[in-house]
Amino acid sequence: MEPKRKFIRFLPFFGGLISLVIGFIAHIPIGSLFSMRFHIVELHGIFYYIWGVVEGGNVWFEFVQLSLDNIVPLLLWILLLFSGICGIIGASYKEKPATIKKLLLIGGFTVVLELLYFTVLIFINLGSVALGLGYYGLIIISILYFLSAGLITDYQK
Amino acid sequence: MANKVGILNGILLVILNFFSVIPLGIYFGIGLSSYTGIPLMFAQDGITAVYAWGILDIALSNGTWWLRLGVMGISGFILEIVLVVSCILSFIGSWIEGNGGRKMMVIILIMEILSFVFILLDILVIGTLGLVVTISELFSSLGIGMYLLIIIILLQIIALKIHNINL
Numbered sequence: 240m241e242p243k244r245k246f247i248r249f250l251p252f253f254g255g256l257i258s259l260v261i262g263f264i265a266h267i268p269i270g271s272l273f274s275m276r277f278h279i280v281e282l283h284g285i286f287y288y289i290w291g292v293v294e295g296g297n298v299w300f301e302f303v304q305l306s307l308d309n310i311v312p313l314l315l316w317i318l319l320l321f322s323g324i325c326g327i328i329g330a331s332y333k334e335k336p337a338t339i340k341k342l343l344l345i346g347g348f349t350v351v352l353e354l355l356y357f358t359v360l361i362f363i364n365l366g367s368v369a370l371g372l373g374y375y376g377l378i379i380i381s382i383l384y385f386l387s388a389g390l391i392t393d394y395q396k
Numbered sequence: 397m398a399n400k401v402g403i404l405n406g407i408l409l410v411i412l413n414f415f416s417v418i419p420l421g422i423y424f425g426i427g428l429s430s431y432t433g434i435p436l437m438f439a440q441d442g443i444t445a446v447y448a449w450g451i452l453d454i455a456l457s458n459g460t461w462w463l464r465l466g467v468m469g470i471s472g473f474i475l476e477i478v479l480v481v482s483c484i485l486s487f488i489g490s491w492i493e494g495n496g497g498r499k500m501m502v503i504i505l506i507m508e509i510l511s512f513v514f515i516l517l518d519i520l521v522i523g524t525l526g527l528v529v530t531i532s533e534l535f536s537s538l539g540i541g542m543y544l545l546i547i548i549i550l551l552q553i554i555a556l557k558i559h560n561i562n563l
Contacts, residue, residue: 263420263421263422264422265423265430265431266423266424267423267424268424290421290431290432291421291432293421293431296431298432316420
């Protein structure tokens with residue numbers, strides 16, 4: 240018997256949502272004293288986000304001009320956005336399970352690639368840094384994607 | 397089922413048509429602000445930035461989208477009309493299956509390619525968009541909006557190929 244279909248699959252949807260939050264949002268205030276910062280790492284008060292570097296309210300890096308310096312960060316941001324879209328599309332019950340599985344695996348591997356890139360950068364350049372919510376978010380996204388890809392079953396079979 | 401690539405294309409066209417920048421590093425200060433963003437200009441020469449919706453004076457950060465319509469009349473606004481129509485058709489065409497939707501997708505693709513060629517020619521020769529550059533300056537003056545338009549055209553080709561015509 241075909242199980243009762245829900246509106247969306249929650250695991251890939253939350254994965255997609257988290258990747259979009261990391262890709263677009265700097266910090267969300269919780270109360271008046273604390274705020275959730277979605278940076279990848281922090282070093283001496285400098286916050287390294289996926290979209291740029293912020294120190295004391297000033298942005299070091301921007302995508303204003305397309306130059307060779309900006310290509311890699313822009314590519315990383317596009318990959319994160321792509322994995323977010325994969326997750327949100329993969330949350331739909333109307334798609335074929337095999338297609339969704341492929342999408343989620345591609346999205347998951349994309350995030351793992353980014354994680355590897357940041358991990359290597361941390362070890363090579365920065366040494367002792369404070370990992371931010373963005374880094375942990377990337378780990379959570381990859382787990383959610385691979386978990387949901389493993390859980391998808393073909394109802395037709 | 398709706399053509400998802402077509403819908404994504406429509407969303408990108410909405411962003412290109414009505415936004416000056418994709419905000420990045422959004423934070424909740426006094427209202428909603430952002431640290432930086434991806435500017436969606438077609439081209440810029442350091443003083444003037446050309447968008448689908450008009451011209452922005454970079455030095456003054458003064459939006460003057462009305463200038464094209466006010467000074468040049470409807471001829472200065474044809475690009476925006478074509479892009480907005482292709483955006484609306486993109487959403488409609490994605491939902492219509494069969495040959496009707498496919499024809500609509502072909503029309504959108506033609507409109508997008510024509511827009512791209514028009515912008516390129518206008519920036520190089522004509523200047524009705526508000527900016528003229530030489531061929532040697534072209535690649536340094538092209539903005540992310542132009543590259544986004546190329547991505548939109550490529551996505552439209554993919555949307556056309558995967559469009560469901562078997563009813």
